[in-house]
Amino acid sequence: MAGLGPGGAAEARPLLLKIVMAGESCVGKTSIVRRYTEPGSPPAGSPAPSYMATIGIDFKVKPVMFNDRRVKLQIWDTAGQERFHTLSTSYFRGAQGFVLVYDITNLKSFQSITMWMNDIYEKAGDEVDIILLGNKCDKESERVVPKQKGEKLAWEFGMPFFETSAKENVNIEHAFSVLTKEILEKKSGVLHDLDVVSLNETKKRTCCAF
Numbered sequence: 001m002a003g004l005g006p007g008g009a010a011e012a013r014p015l016l017l018k019i020v021m022a023g024e025s026c027v028g029k030t031s032i033v034r035r036y037t038e039p040g041s042p043p044a045g046s047p048a049p050s051y052m053a054t055i056g057i058d059f060k061v062k063p064v065m066f067n068d069r070r071v072k073l074q075i076w077d078t079a080g081q082e083r084f085h086t087l088s089t090s091y092f093r094g095a096q097g098f099v100l101v102y103d104i105t106n107l108k109s110f111q112s113i114t115m116w117m118n119d120i121y122e123k124a125g126d127e128v129d130i131i132l133l134g135n136k137c138d139k140e141s142e143r144v145v146p147k148q149k150g151e152k153l154a155w156e157f158g159m160p161f162f163e164t165s166a167k168e169n170v171n172i173e174h175a176f177s178v179l180t181k182e183i184l185e186k187k188s189g190v191l192h193d194l195d196v197v198s199l200n201e202t203k204k205r206t207c208c209a210f
């Protein structure tokens, strides 16, 4: 029961939650969002990966039900490349949740997690809910970040942790559902009802090597 007027008219409207994807370039943020919001789309990393780096910003809306309440997850997919850092982090403000992603086959992407955490705290405050994902767990033979390291880092920051594969659809749905639950349990009663979602920026994509 969040912010309902007499007669419960607002109950019919879904709650809007702003969730932002964060992490280095190429870790799989776009692939995770696609896998979650467009289950029918071709899986990441197959058969010939044609990686296109995100330029700018985009969001997708995923409607879900939570405890009989309609919820709309507005998932912002940011660009991980350093040259877009200022633009990407400017979208952190006002977010209720973050999906912070590294690639288990890329040590640098794991080492940068603390920097991304600092960016999140600085731009969105320290009350936001964050989950940590170690993506590409289907590439076990190329793993350079042990699972225990991800678990330890997540424990230090007090956030849930999952290893995921956008390619093989491992833990994607579960991760978003845990994040949604965390946000709703914390924010219960203070969330805004959704009136309008306006998209005034579009994401353009170009080749990684660009």
Ligand SMILES: Nc1nc2c(ncn2[C@@H]2O[C@H](COP(=O)(O)OP(=O)(O)OP(=O)(O)O)[C@@H](O)[C@H]2O)c(=O)[nH]1
Binding pocket: 023, 024, 025, 026, 027, 028, 029, 030, 031, 032, 043, 044, 045, 046, 049, 050, 051, 052, 053, 054, 055, 078, 079, 080, 081, 135, 136, 137, 138, 139, 164, 165, 166, 167, 168
């Ligand atoms: N094997 C495998 N490949 C993946 C997985 N997720 C993403 N990829 C591949 O990794 C590459 C980068 O994926 P993206 O989703 O574009 O990465 P991103 O984090 O959005 O990158 P930026 O837009 O530059 O920030 C692509 O070639 C994907 O197909 C995964 O779970 N497993």
